[in-house]
Amino acid sequence: MDWKLHAASLAARATHPLSPWWGPVTDIPRHLLVPRWFTPGAHGWTVVDGPADEESWAAAAYADTTLVTRLGPVHADQAEPGRSVTGLPTSSSTLPSLVVSMLEHGRLAPGLRLLDVATGSGYSAALACHRLGEEMVTTLDVDGYLSKAAAERLERIGHRPDVVTADATAELPGVFDRIVSMVSVPRIPVSWLHGLAPGGRLVTTIAGTGLIVTADKTPDGGAAGRVEWDRASFMTTRSNVDYPPLLDELFAGAAEEEGEVTLSPFPVLNVMQAWEVWSMLSLKAPGIEHRTGTDDDGGRLVWMLHPDTSWARARTAPGENTATVHQGGPRRLYDLLDEIRWRWLEHGELPVYGARVTISPDGETTLSRGGWAAML
Known part of the structure; x- marks a missing residue:
């Protein structure tokens, strides 16, 4: 060679x-x-x-x-x-x-x-x-x-x-x-x-x-x-031979349960492909598992799953620009996502990239920019 x-x-x-x-x-x-x-x-x-x-x-x-x-x-x-x-x-x-x-x-x-x-x-x-x-x-x-x-x-x-x-x-x-x-x-x-x-x-x-x-x-x-x-995105540090299993049981319930039903003014989003939105959401609620799919009618589907048992399911019908949202568990994950998308529309950007980073001697890490702050 x-x-x-x-x-x-x-x-x-x-x-x-x-x-x-x-x-x-x-x-x-x-x-x-x-x-x-x-x-x-x-x-x-x-x-x-x-x-x-x-x-x-x-x-x-x-x-x-x-x-x-x-x-x-x-x-x-x-x-x-x-x-x-x-x-x-x-x-x-x-x-x-x-x-x-x-x-x-x-x-x-x-x-x-x-x-x-x-x-x-x-x-x-x-x-x-x-x-x-x-x-x-x-x-x-x-x-x-x-x-x-x-x-x-x-x-x-x-x-x-x-x-x-x-x-x-x-x-x-x-x-x-x-x-x-x-x-x-x-x-x-x-x-x-x-x-x-x-x-x-x-x-x-x-x-x-x-x-x-x-x-x-x-x-x-x-x-x-x-x-x-x-x-950039890398695998996460681990102490064991493998990562925890995916939230398949929660996903099975989220695919069928009615939950609380609302209408989002935005079409569904593949969050993992929207780096700013994904990063901002992960800082707000670390550990969300995202899944995407389509239904038999061609509607676009997304699911959000969290280890605390919170879940959300959203669908945008063909030709539509809104989403029907079903949510359950202790937190409303899709509401957090919509808040971030509204912020992006209002400001034209999200504050995560370019943020100032301050790390205290005990490892407490704060990100801040333009009046926004998040602590890890």
Whole structure:
């Protein structure tokens, strides 16, 4: 495989020739870090073995795309060929342009000690080693198998960072000038503040949102920064082998129950595709599960489900611009959504992107902009 040609093509899509990350992207053989991955199908996911078809391997590894490498507790390396696997993605090799973007937000430079949170395939650690030197890079993952596999593959391509198996929200394995996370967190862990050197910088995404937070450590032990204007979404940190199951039982009830019926002046919205709205709603009511569909008449359907048993179901009929809404449980989830959509109409934007971020020494994180504020 002429992987250098493919890597150069990837660099042209993921970065640019004047970027300090151009060299790392062109020089890292990503395919050797992702020998197997899952692809979705009608009845689940199936594993793809890269070495069995080098042309497909190169096309996947050097595309600017995310490759899922773990579903629930099942690693692609250990999956049985031809057998469908179901579950939520629990690890991946993130699309390279996003990895580069997160590293760029870290303002990395030679001489700085980096903690790369969520090792995954090891690709972000490899890029960082190329730029900073392996002695300056520590990479951490909660999954022992992933850590071991990534360490072996990184060594095979000539990089030996410190690879640690640990919970990213627990005590960190040292003090670092930069913490860049390729996994999202519900709030900034206190351990990150303790493990950040004076004047150090952290970069992460907030769970359930498309918000990238960058913050520099302040003299009081907290940090201050902002929500960046670009967007990203990662898997959420986990302590167990898998994420909690989806709210299928609640969904079954929400699909049939009448609940409280109202009329929304807006058509139904695929919230997960509306980044500002989704992020704002997740800050207001973290943990909402969104589902979409159509009925036999061509009507568009959306459901909102929450672990506190709140639910909402809305339908926009063909040719209509309003929605009939059914809601139940302790909170009116769709009312929260409509409040956010009204705010967007009134102000022409939502305040989440570009918001100021203030993190207290105990990890309490506040986002604020233009009179609006939210606390994580």
